[in-house]
Amino acid sequence: MTAEARGVVGDTPDKIDVYDxxxxxxxxxxxxxxxxxxxxxxxxxxxxxxxxxxxxxxDLYGDIWQWAGRLRRREATIGIDPNLIAVELRAGLDTLVWRWTNTTDWTAHEFGIAVHAETVRIHPFVDGNGRTTRLLADLVFLAVQDDEYPPATYDWNVDKAEYVRLLQQFDRDRDPAALARFVRTVSVVD
Known part of the structure; x- marks a missing residue:
């Protein structure tokens, strides 16, 4: 934990303090x-x-954790070999953007979900992967939406077991369609 964060929550913070x-x-x-x-x-x-x-x-964790923004360097129970993270992350995202730019088989909704699922598959960070990849998906989805509909982000309030099952399915087939059907959207316009 950073010194600044300790100044806010003390030397022995509760989980709820850190969460807040x-x-x-x-x-x-x-x-x-x-x-x-x-x-x-x-x-x-x-x-x-x-x-x-x-x-x-x-940006999300830098004021709180010293490891913020650093790629994972140790094996984890989820994600790929840490030695492959940098290469897989760049190649995976570049491939998704290329596909979005050069084909027409994905909707904006599916593309954002594909970006999310690919980064979850890699699991690049020690912690904070979920929040970071969900926000990335929301931003990508917003960026590729056309002006025909009000801007929207994803509604991440979903059944976790089914969500994990669909992420695992994406790991196997790299098809975001089922996960995109499962994760609905919510308008960002009040």
Whole structure:
């Protein structure tokens, strides 16, 4: 934990104190980045990159955790070999953007979900992968939506067991369709 975070929650923080700090940081980062996408300052080519993902993780957790923005260097029960993370992350995101740009078989909804599922599959960070990859998916989805509908993000309030099952299915077939049907959307316009 960073010295600044310890100054807020003390030397022996409760999990709820840390959670509250993380939630507060997430609200600020989310609001700022959604506004940047809606204003046209951030495009899919800016967002769906390994560099942006590391920056996003650092923005979400940098004031709290010293490991923020750093790729995982140890084996975990989920994700790929840590020695392959940097290469797989760049190649995976580049491939998804290429496919989005050069084919027409995915909807914007499916593309954002594919970006999420691919980054979850890799599991690049020690912690905070879920929040980071869900926010990345929301931003990518917003960036590729056309003007025909009100801007929307994903509704991540889903049945966790089914969500995990569908992520595992994506790991096997790299098809985001089932997961995209499962994860609905919510308008960002009040």
């Amino acid at each position: 700090l993380e939630q507060a940081a997430q609200r600020v980062v989310t609001d700022t980045l959604i506004r940047s996408v809606l204003d046209g300052d951030l495009h899919v080519e800016d967002l769906a990159t390994d560099h942006f993902l590391r920056e996003l993780h650092a």
